[in-house]
Amino acid sequence: MKDQQLITITVNGTEHEVLVESRRTLADVLRHDLGHTGTHLGCEHGICGACTVLVDGVPARSCLMFGVQADGTEVRTVEGLADGDRLSDLQEAFSRHHGLQCGFCTPGFLMLAEAYLAENPGADRAEIREVVSSNLCRCTGYQGIVEAIADVAERRRQEAV
Structure with a gap:
């Protein structure tokens, strides 16, 4: 062809x-x-x-x-994102904070968050809300997604100290 x-x-x-x-x-x-x-x-x-x-x-x-x-x-x-069978910290946080329901949109949110946190490790909830507003989710209401990303941001900040 x-x-x-x-x-x-x-x-x-x-x-x-x-x-x-x-x-x-x-x-x-x-x-x-x-x-x-x-x-x-x-x-x-x-x-x-x-x-x-x-x-x-x-x-x-x-x-x-x-x-x-x-x-x-x-x-x-x-x-x-995962290391073999071991989920990444972001994937674990999405599960822990109920940041997904049907899961269809989850891969896009995870990849967006991974890149954002790499560039902005000090992200706060307001900044995270702004970033995730670029992706659509029909199930979660976004609160669990924001909490998961904020949790990872905080954990990564603590590990960097």
């Missing part, structure tokens, strides 16, 4: 070479070609944030990015 490009993409530390049609999104490449189904597709218009992944450490809506644009990048998906 014409209009394809061979790209090299590193996902969660593993390098892949993938033949990608130029019209396919990064979300499709991650889910269908590489099996990273934790990246969810909700609106497919960049509004809901369920598809958020980190591209070179920066949150990106993978439904709005073409797969060929990821050539040479490092992508981190929700599957890259």
